[in-house]
Amino acid sequence: MRFMTIVKSEEKFGFPPQELIDAIEELRQEGIKSGVFLDTGGLAPTATGAAVRLRGGKLSVVDGPFTESKEVVGGYAVFELPSQKEAIEWSRRFMELHRKHWPAWEGVTEIRQLFTPEDLCVEPEKRWQAEAHQ
Amino acid sequence: MQAADTHQAIDAVWRIESPRLIAGLARIVRDIGLAEDLAQDALVAALEKWPETGIPDKPGAWLMATAKHRAIDLLRRRTLAERKHMEIGRDLEEKQEDAARDIETAADEEIDDDLLRLIFTACHPVLSKEARVALTLRLLGGLETSEIARAFLVPESTVAQRIVRAKRTLADARIPFEIPRGEELEARIRSVLEVIYLIFNEGYAATAGDDWMRPALCEDALRLGRVLAALAPNEAEVHGLVALMEIQASRVNARVGPSGEPILLLDQDRSRWDQLLIRRGLAALARAESAGGARGPYALQAAIAACHARARTGEETDWTRIAALYDELARVAPSPVVELNRAVAVSMASGPAAGLELIDRLASEPSLKAYHLLPSVRGDLLRKLGRRDEARVEFERAAEMTRNARERALLLERAADCAGASPAQ
Numbered sequence: 001m002r003f004m005t006i007v008k009s010e011e012k013f014g015f016p017p018q019e020l021i022d023a024i025e026e027l028r029q030e031g032i033k034s035g036v037f038l039d040t041g042g043l044a045p046t047a048t049g050a051a052v053r054l055r056g057g058k059l060s061v062v063d064g065p066f067t068e069s070k071e072v073v074g075g076y077a078v079f080e081l082p083s084q085k086e087a088i089e090w091s092r093r094f095m096e097l098h099r100k101h102w103p104a105w106e107g108v109t110e111i112r113q114l115f116t117p118e119d120l121c122v123e124p125e126k127r128w129q130a131e132a133h134q
Numbered sequence: 135m136q137a138a139d140t141h142q143a144i145d146a147v148w149r150i151e152s153p154r155l156i157a158g159l160a161r162i163v164r165d166i167g168l169a170e171d172l173a174q175d176a177l178v179a180a181l182e183k184w185p186e187t188g189i190p191d192k193p194g195a196w197l198m199a200t201a202k203h204r205a206i207d208l209l210r211r212r213t214l215a216e217r218k219h220m221e222i223g224r225d226l227e228e229k230q231e232d233a234a235r236d237i238e239t240a241a242d243e244e245i246d247d248d249l250l251r252l253i254f255t256a257c258h259p260v261l262s263k264e265a266r267v268a269l270t271l272r273l274l275g276g277l278e279t280s281e282i283a284r285a286f287l288v289p290e291s292t293v294a295q296r297i298v299r300a301k302r303t304l305a306d307a308r309i310p311f312e313i314p315r316g317e318e319l320e321a322r323i324r325s326v327l328e329v330i331y332l333i334f335n336e337g338y339a340a341t342a343g344d345d346w347m348r349p350a351l352c353e354d355a356l357r358l359g360r361v362l363a364a365l366a367p368n369e370a371e372v373h374g375l376v377a378l379m380e381i382q383a384s385r386v387n388a389r390v391g392p393s394g395e396p397i398l399l400l401d402q403d404r405s406r407w408d409q410l411l412i413r414r415g416l417a418a419l420a421r422a423e424s425a426g427g428a429r430g431p432y433a434l435q436a437a438i439a440a441c442h443a444r445a446r447t448g449e450e451t452d453w454t455r456i457a458a459l460y461d462e463l464a465r466v467a468p469s470p471v472v473e474l475n476r477a478v479a480v481s482m483a484s485g486p487a488a489g490l491e492l493i494d495r496l497a498s499e500p501s502l503k504a505y506h507l508l509p510s511v512r513g514d515l516l517r518k519l520g521r522r523d524e525a526r527v528e529f530e531r532a533a534e535m536t537r538n539a540r541e542r543a544l545l546l547e548r549a550a551d552c553a554g555a556s557p558a559q
Contacts, residue, residue, distance in 0.1 A: 001353075033246070034150060035360030038410055078410065080353055082149065082276075089146035096191060116387050 002038070002114040003079045003087040007094070008071040009107025011045060020101035027093060031077070036090070040077040071107065078114070087111045140185045148177055149276040151194040153361075156273055157248035158198060160311050162205050166255060167301035170273065172208070176201035249274075250365050251311050257326040260307050265300035266329045268293050274361070275333075275354045285351050286336065323366075327375050327432065330358050334379050338386075339538075352383050363418070370427020373418045377436035380415030381443050384408040396544055400448040412443045431467035434459055453483035470499045471507075478511055486518040506535035510545060517552055526552035 016024075031037035043049075046064035053060050066072055077094075079087055091109040098105055152173060159169035176197045190196040256269040271277045271285075279297065283290040314322040337351025359376040366372050388406035389397050419440055422433040438459045445451040460476035473496055481489020493512050502508045513528030529549035533542045 033361060033364040035357035035364070038414065080357070082350070082353070083146075085142045085146040086149055089143060089150060092143070092189075100191075 001081055001083065002116070003081060003084065003111055004114050005077045005079065005087060005091050005094070005109050005111050006073055007075050007107060007109045008073055009105065010070060011065065011072055013102075013105050013107075016098075016102055016105075020097060023097040023101055024094070027097060031079075031090065036079050036081055036086070038078040038080055040075070042075040043073055046072050074107070084111065084113065137185050140189065141181070143189055144177070144180055144184055147180070147189070147193040147197070151197055152177075152276050153252065153274045154194065154245055154249055155197055155201060157252040158245055159201055159205055160252055160255070161248050162202070163209065164311055165305060166252070166269075166273065166311075167305065168208075172201045172205050173197070175204055246365055247313060249361070250313050253326055253362060253365075254313060254322055255304060255309060255311055257322075257329045258304065258309050259322070259325050260309060261300050261303060263329070263332065265296050265303070266325070267332055268296045269300045270329050270358065271333065271354060272297055274358055277354065285348060285354075323369055323371065326362065327371060330355050330362070331375060331379070331432075333358070334382075338382060349386050352379070352386060355379060356383055363421075367421075368425060370422045370425035371430040371432050373422035373425060374427055374430045374433030374436050377415045377418035377422055378432050378439055380411045380418055381436060381439040384411035384415065384443065394540055396540055399442060400451075404446065404448075407443070415443065416440055429462065429466055431463060434463040434466065438463075451482070453479055457483045470496055470502045471505070473499075474502070474505075474508060474511060481515055481518075486515040490515045490519065504535060506532045506541075506545075508532075509535070513548065513552075517548075522552040 028037065028040055031040075046066040049064040049066070051062045051064070051066060053062060077090075079090065081087055081090075088111055091111055095109055098107070155173045155176065156166070156169045159172050160166050163169055163172065179200050180193070180197060184190075253270070253274060256273050257266050261269065267286075268282055271282050272279065277285075279294050280290050283293045286293070313319075334352055334355030337348045337353075337355060356376075356379050359372070359379055363372050363376045384407050385399070385402060387408065388402040388404070389399070391397050415436065419433065419436045422428070422430065422436065427433045428437070438456050441452050441456050441459070457476065457479040460472065460479050464472050464476055473492065477489045477492035477496070480492055481487075490512070493508070493515065496502055496508065509528040510532035513525045513532060516522075516525035516528060526549045529545050529552065533545035533549065536542050536545065
């Protein structure tokens, strides 16, 4: 099963301290050694980003920072794991590093299963039901 | 945290940590079975403690410390018992005290070596293939005996017995818990790679049962391959095998149709290929090549798989290069199956007649007598040459030979196609 974990927080906290970056790198190496990390990355601040929005039938392109959203995505990892509980455990370790090395920081890591093409092929009605039950 | 959540978390910690835990313990007690028992004891201790205390910051370290204490106790008790009988008791005690101190101070790198030792031991050639597979999945893949049984469609008691016997065989043969060196290393690595690829293939093209694939087994094999690649980064063929598995796994979603029927490579919807796995596979192949392993059997097969992965459509496939790679593979790892694949590549590069000529040379090959892909490929080439009656007979023969229900249905369908519409010429 494939999972994406996404870390979100307010941007006011700025850049993480070097100790945290080092600790995360260590965790990343551990994930690679465990054979479960497929991909991982950190995202640049939204100030350098842009967004394409669809609202009321109209498209608009907006430059960052994304002042509308409180918490923004800061990074992600893609895992291949036998079950979701291991994705939770890896995320717990990731957040534990934040607690230890960046006490002022607050945020959330979401664990989301990545659909395979099969999951996307089920009838829309069933998929809607599946989503409603989450 | 709710008690149920804690149990889930402990289960996850166990899956993540148990291979390293067992490996570290096996170094002190020099017995894989005992190491696993000690690790299990630590798990039981965690199941008792953690629901009250919460999960420790470093759950792996907690489990290791708990298991280590038990191991040291056990060794001391054993030494006392043995000293009564043996002159060398004193010496043994010292050695075991050393071993106990060792693990107290074991650095990460040593744990990595322990894990490598565990892989080499579980895949030791003294064990049968089935035993190696079961032991590897159990000790390194973190699978329960019941999960292994389900994956291989055998009774749980069979797997349990295989594991017990394998541990006994290793102990009886006094297989040292070590990383082989020198000339032995290459042969032993081959044995490990063989086990991993066997697991992958059982998932990728199930030899028996109703399902064409069991993707969870592919994932287990890939995980083991990636672990090994991280532990032995200088071994080119390890990267070659990982590359091969990553690229083959990229097609898992495209090679099975809506009702579970297999879809052959050239008929697959390439937009469904997993680009992340392809990217990882190509990177692993580059690592194999830069480690000097371009001509290794796994790297060559990965290079062939990469030719397909790089082609955006079936028509774009570089069959000339694939045929050349099969040529090379037939030289370094000759086998009738490789010859069969070479014939397919040649038929694509130079036409079905050229392929058929190579296939017909294999007709008398005894090892291919029960291999359904021989008549299947032959049928395919005959059909392309317009010899539909002969093609039908070959497809029917192939259908009789396969043990996979999905594949049989596909082959019978192809046979019916040949019998149906009258040939165009």
